[in-house]
Amino acid sequence: MFAKTLLAAASVAAVMLAAPLASAETVKAAGTLKSDQPGAVINKYVYGQFSEHLGAGIYGGTWVGEDSPIPNTRGIRNDVVAALKDLHVPLIRWPGGCFADEYHWRDGIGPRDKRPSRKNNWWGGSPESNHFGTHEFFDFAEQVGADAYVSINVGSSNPTEMREWIEYMTSPGDDTLAQERRSNGRDKPYKVPVIGIGNETWGCGGAMTPEYYSSEYRRFQEFYHKGADNSGARIAVGPSGDDTNWTEVIMKNIGNRRMDGISLHYYTLPTGNWDKKGPSINFDQQAWVDTFDRTLRLDGYIQKHIAVMDKYDPEKRVALYVDEWGTWYDVEPGTNPGHLYQLNTLRDGVLAAANFNVFHKYPERVQMTAIAQTINVLQAVILTDGDKMAMTPTYHAFKMYVPFQDATMIPLDITAPGFTLGGKTIPSFNASAAKAKDGHVYIGIANMNPVDGLNLTIDLGALKAKGVSGQVLTAPKMDSLNRPGAKPEVVPVDYKGGKVKGSTLTLDIPSKSVVVVRLD
Numbered sequence: 001m002f003a004k005t006l007l008a009a010a011s012v013a014a015v016m017l018a019a020p021l022a023s024a025e026t027v028k029a030a031g032t033l034k035s036d037q038p039g040a041v042i043n044k045y046v047y048g049q050f051s052e053h054l055g056a057g058i059y060g061g062t063w064v065g066e067d068s069p070i071p072n073t074r075g076i077r078n079d080v081v082a083a084l085k086d087l088h089v090p091l092i093r094w095p096g097g098c099f100a101d102e103y104h105w106r107d108g109i110g111p112r113d114k115r116p117s118r119k120n121n122w123w124g125g126s127p128e129s130n131h132f133g134t135h136e137f138f139d140f141a142e143q144v145g146a147d148a149y150v151s152i153n154v155g156s157s158n159p160t161e162m163r164e165w166i167e168y169m170t171s172p173g174d175d176t177l178a179q180e181r182r183s184n185g186r187d188k189p190y191k192v193p194v195i196g197i198g199n200e201t202w203g204c205g206g207a208m209t210p211e212y213y214s215s216e217y218r219r220f221q222e223f224y225h226k227g228a229d230n231s232g233a234r235i236a237v238g239p240s241g242d243d244t245n246w247t248e249v250i251m252k253n254i255g256n257r258r259m260d261g262i263s264l265h266y267y268t269l270p271t272g273n274w275d276k277k278g279p280s281i282n283f284d285q286q287a288w289v290d291t292f293d294r295t296l297r298l299d300g301y302i303q304k305h306i307a308v309m310d311k312y313d314p315e316k317r318v319a320l321y322v323d324e325w326g327t328w329y330d331v332e333p334g335t336n337p338g339h340l341y342q343l344n345t346l347r348d349g350v351l352a353a354a355n356f357n358v359f360h361k362y363p364e365r366v367q368m369t370a371i372a373q374t375i376n377v378l379q380a381v382i383l384t385d386g387d388k389m390a391m392t393p394t395y396h397a398f399k400m401y402v403p404f405q406d407a408t409m410i411p412l413d414i415t416a417p418g419f420t421l422g423g424k425t426i427p428s429f430n431a432s433a434a435k436a437k438d439g440h441v442y443i444g445i446a447n448m449n450p451v452d453g454l455n456l457t458i459d460l461g462a463l464k465a466k467g468v469s470g471q472v473l474t475a476p477k478m479d480s481l482n483r484p485g486a487k488p489e490v491v492p493v494d495y496k497g498g499k500v501k502g503s504t505l506t507l508d509i510p511s512k513s514v515v516v517v518r519l520d
């Protein structure tokens with residue numbers, strides 16, 4: 001094992017776009033798999049998605065309408081549904097985001113031609129036709145095979161509106177709201193396993209203090225009437241980034257009986273500057289390092305929030321829902337700045353895997369996450385352009401990690417050498433392991449080193465394995481990408497770099513890559 005240091009003059013880095021600064025070497029590292037000390041189950045909801053009424057996330061990306069020439073089922077794109085089914089998407093959070101706190105559910109039910117058109121004030125002032133409403137969302141989720149996570153308007157609404165929407169969606173009875181749902185075409189109640197009571201109430205969801213919000217939360221949740229028809233997990237708005245004061249006040253004032261989860265939002269901006277976040281393509285190696293440096297901060301933030309939660313909830317009843325995460329770059333030039341459209345490169349794929357490896361460390365608390373956002377917005381898994389669709393590098397990382405859904409975490413102790421550039425050091429790689437429902441042990445590795453390959457030796461301990469197979473996701477450039485209508489540059493291929501000898505697994509892993517292997 002050795003620490004590798006690259007010191008490059010900033011002026012040189014600035015002119016080199018997406019090209020390696022140093023010739024490749026192989027970093028050696030070792031790890032130990034503790035297969036005799038299994039951890040908790042990695043909840044499949046950790047692989048959740050977030051779909052907001054924002055830009056072309058819903059309109060164009062998900063919903064094209066029944067009369068569209070783009071192949072669809074009841075208005076929902078067939079290509080997108082097929083791609084998401086392959087990801088085994090467990091949960092979709094909807095309708096926002098900031099949008100949720102201006103959303104009135106009655107706008108989105110009944111005959112579409114009678115639904116009001118509103119202004120989407122948060123996202124570019126674009127028209128909101130309301131053609132995608134409650135029934136269309138559940139149709140989408142059911143076509144994909146995902147559970148629903150519905151975000152309730154707390155910021156500009158009241159508990160009555162929430163209660164009536166919940167009743168409309170979930171009541172099996174003969175009450176007027178259930179009858180109304182039936183008259184709109186849905187007999188059986190919808191299942192709402194997760195409900196978010198507000199979104200970012202510290203910001204776009206009402207600019208509240210944590211003290212004020214906790215009172216609001218208690219009021220709203222009282223009228224939620226958690227019970228047989230509404231058994232959904234109640235998620236309180238949690239902190240942004242490392243705001244542990246917010247977590248502290250919420251945990252203290254709400255307690256661990258009135259809520260089932262608390263959210264955490266964290267976005268990765270390469271520069272950390274909201275006015276100039278950095279581009280999604282044509283970035284240099286320093287931007288790569290800065291991006292990983294910032295994304296890995298989430299690990300420390302999760303630990304800090306868990307420490308606060310442990311104080312008020314030692315029984316671990318309350319889960320941590322990282323229900324908005326991912327990269328946030330400058331919008332693609334020429335697109336509406338309010339639509340948050342960005343391209344998605346190999347960097348995003350490796351970053352997604354690095355975050356999965358972090359989430360897997362805390363299976364008891366981190367019970368759900370949702371990447372922002374599913375289609376055409378921020379770190380999208382899918383990009384569309386008219387009738388064309390691309391599965392992004394982030395999509396492929398999600399697909400490679402499918403076996404981790406509901407798998408049992410197995411501790412994997414590793415020491416990762418650092419990669420240093422411009423005074424910043426990131427770990428060359430991170431990794432996680434789990435025993436999947438198919439009985440096999442899987443190991444996922446994100447090699448964040450943009451230059452060097454990795455030779456990783458893992459002591460398998462008590463685990464008996466005869467062979468290893470898997471997939472690798474990499475590409476020639478840091479910003480190789482997949483975009484609609486163009487030949488994809490980043491696609492997973494069979495991985496041939498592993499071997500097992502006795503109780504030792506050796507993996508040769510290319511630079512800037514994701515590898516997921518299965519032990520046979």
Ligand code: AHR
Pocket residue numbers: 052096097098099199200324372373378
């Ligand atoms: O994902 C985009 C926005 O980011 C969401 O609407 C909001 O919750 C967050 O600030």
